[in-house]
Amino acid sequence: NLITFDASGDPAFVATGNDGQVLTSAGAGAAPAFETIASADAVLISTTTASSSTSLDITLSNATYSSYQFVLERIVPVTDNVSMHIRTSTDGGSSYDAGSGNYLFGANFNVQNVAHGGISGTSETSLIVPEIHGNIGSATGEGLSGQFWVYGAGLTNSYTLMTGHFAIVTSSAYSNNFTIGGHRLSAADVDAVRFIMTSGNIESGRIKLYGYK
Numbered sequence: 001n002l003i004t005f006d007a008s009g010d011p012a013f014v015a016t017g018n019d020g021q022v023l024t025s026a027g028a029g030a031a032p033a034f035e036t037i038a039s040a041d042a043v044l045i046s047t048t049t050a051s052s053s054t055s056l057d058i059t060l061s062n063a064t065y066s067s068y069q070f071v072l073e074r075i076v077p078v079t080d081n082v083s084m085h086i087r088t089s090t091d092g093g094s095s096y097d098a099g100s101g102n103y104l105f106g107a108n109f110n111v112q113n114v115a116h117g118g119i120s121g122t123s124e125t126s127l128i129v130p131e132i133h134g135n136i137g138s139a140t141g142e143g144l145s146g147q148f149w150v151y152g153a154g155l156t157n158s159y160t161l162m163t164g165h166f167a168i169v170t171s172s173a174y175s176n177n178f179t180i181g182g183h184r185l186s187a188a189d190v191d192a193v194r195f196i197m198t199s200g201n202i203e204s205g206r207i208k209l210y211g212y213k
Contacts (some may be wrong), residue, residue, distance in 0.1 A: 062154030065211030079200030081171035085126035093192035105182030
């Protein structure tokens with residue numbers, strides 16, 4: 001036990017805390033106490049690493065978290081000049097919704113010294129990144145990095161909303177800044193997400209999944 005003093009100046013004891021707890025103030029006139037440090041808002045759930053992978057499939061934890069952040073780090077395709085498709089699952093990853101009419105999206109792009117503008121899709125098989133002016137390159141120094149967010153994944157009474165922001169070095173060695181927002185066209189409990197190229201495997205890179213309560 002620790003010795004302290006109460007509001008009257010008399011000696012008082014603070015019971016020893018548990019492993020990992022820290023001594024914190026309880027305010028003026030009150031003895032301090034050992035407490036557990038609150039966890040950070042974002043919790044790292046998993047890291048998925050590509051190695052000539054057909055796709056990167058990542059399962060969510062909707063019983064614990066409501067929204068998710070995917071951090072994509074230097075995703076490089078095996079095949080040059082391809083796009084990346086993002087699809088969702090409602091059965092824990094046993095299958096992924098890839099039929100026409102599953103997704104709606106709008107996107108803006110800015111390709112270095114080439115073009116800028118927007119693209120959209122209203123009845124799509126996936127959210128598509130980027131499919132304009134030279135897609136994701138596979139050569140040394142090329143590839144894709146960025147962030148993708150899924151909001152309210154476990155809600156069954158509303159469309160699951162998704163946004164993404166990506167930096168891409170294209171097959172023509174151009175820099176492309178690509179931002180996308182979209183949603184499913186039906187309400188469902190989204191419990192897994194797939195990242196897959198339009199052609200060929202994913203050579204290398206990794207995706208870190210963070211959960212938010």
